[in-house]
Amino acid sequence: MHCTRKITQDITWIGSQDRRLALFESAYAVPRGVTYNSYLISDLKTCVVDTVDASQQKQFLENLEYALDGRGLDFLLVQHMEPDHSASIEAVLAKYPAARLVCTQKTLDLITQFFGYAPGGNIKLIAEGAVLELGAHKLTFVAAPMVHWPEVIVSYDLNFNLLFSADAFGTFGAGDGAVFADEVRFMETHLAEARRYYTNIVGKYGAPVTALLEKAARLPISMILPLHGFVWRQDIGEIFEKYQKWASYTPEDDGVVIAYASVYGGTENACNILAARLREKGTDVRVYDVAVTPAPEILAEGFRAKKLVFAAPTIDGGLFPQMEALLRKLAEHGLKNRVAAFIENGTWGPVAVKKMREITEKLGWEEVGAITLKSSVTEENLGGLTELAEKLA
Numbered sequence: 001m002h003c004t005r006k007i008t009q010d011i012t013w014i015g016s017q018d019r020r021l022a023l024f025e026s027a028y029a030v031p032r033g034v035t036y037n038s039y040l041i042s043d044l045k046t047c048v049v050d051t052v053d054a055s056q057q058k059q060f061l062e063n064l065e066y067a068l069d070g071r072g073l074d075f076l077l078v079q080h081m082e083p084d085h086s087a088s089i090e091a092v093l094a095k096y097p098a099a100r101l102v103c104t105q106k107t108l109d110l111i112t113q114f115f116g117y118a119p120g121g122n123i124k125l126i127a128e129g130a131v132l133e134l135g136a137h138k139l140t141f142v143a144a145p146m147v148h149w150p151e152v153i154v155s156y157d158l159n160f161n162l163l164f165s166a167d168a169f170g171t172f173g174a175g176d177g178a179v180f181a182d183e184v185r186f187m188e189t190h191l192a193e194a195r196r197y198y199t200n201i202v203g204k205y206g207a208p209v210t211a212l213l214e215k216a217a218r219l220p221i222s223m224i225l226p227l228h229g230f231v232w233r234q235d236i237g238e239i240f241e242k243y244q245k246w247a248s249y250t251p252e253d254d255g256v257v258i259a260y261a262s263v264y265g266g267t268e269n270a271c272n273i274l275a276a277r278l279r280e281k282g283t284d285v286r287v288y289d290v291a292v293t294p295a296p297e298i299l300a301e302g303f304r305a306k307k308l309v310f311a312a313p314t315i316d317g318g319l320f321p322q323m324e325a326l327l328r329k330l331a332e333h334g335l336k337n338r339v340a341a342f343i344e345n346g347t348w349g350p351v352a353v354k355k356m357r358e359i360t361e362k363l364g365w366e367e368v369g370a371i372t373l374k375s376s377v378t379e380e381n382l383g384g385l386t387e388l389a390e391k392l393a
């Protein structure tokens, strides 16, 4: 049965809410699910903006048929060709053969590359600056390459100031029936999931995101309609500000994140002592065991906090594997503008600090301390941890 929401009088959300998916992109846990947003604009012409994942196709087609209310479909606009939004293109065009596919040449190439078929001749190719006239709604297109795929465009409604933002401004979470951010007190309930979504999916591409934000900042925007998560119709500046910080690798707060690995408890003990000293100084600190907490969650915390501490034992003359994976992820995402400290442990030949520095040196972090443990925390180490807490606080 159809399940839709009205966005405005003539725009309907026709997407779907997926709570069965365990790992988004086979990599990121989505315990609260994820939405695939699709929108139907019903003007003099009708236009679908993007489709949904293959697993949600039946629901989506029911939603589309209901929202069309007996009308035909004139246009299918594809802003982003990644399969979580494009896997239902063929099904839509099969059901509505008179519909014109609206996309860039790059998108057209990727459709064939991914799905092994070439859409028929009823295609309207667009590029940045083109205008699609639907009646009162007039969509113009802005290229957003590498946010986070090369073919991405976003669409701006010239008369209603609506920004269809593709993956930008998305979040994990299936929405619990809500479609607007203001229905869920977003900043309290979903900010962490939005950060985890952004930092892992898009976070590597800070420069292209900043370029897109600069273009968007010059436009009046009354509503942001992304492909995941919630539609923004209030407090748009709040999420815009978060994006500006994430894209420029600017910390959101002055807190400390301690990420550690510990084989027999000595390194963990040091991190707990450091966290206690920091709390005594009134500093916000979050502590994560990298063998327990997935790297994507700690990456998101790294984008939030200004100060990062990494603590790891030496294993087989190298670095604890999960710590190495985390640091490489931070380095790949270009997480700069941070204050950092390192703690290593080695019963006979500690090299972990050297290894951690090698991975992160290109990020230009300001290092404020490094401590070496030999198996367990000594009185001398206690002094070093207290001193490190003072520097970090």
Ligand code: FEO
Residues within 6 Å of the ligand: 080, 082, 084, 085, 148, 149, 167, 227, 228
């Ligand atoms: Fe939600 Fe980049 O696809």
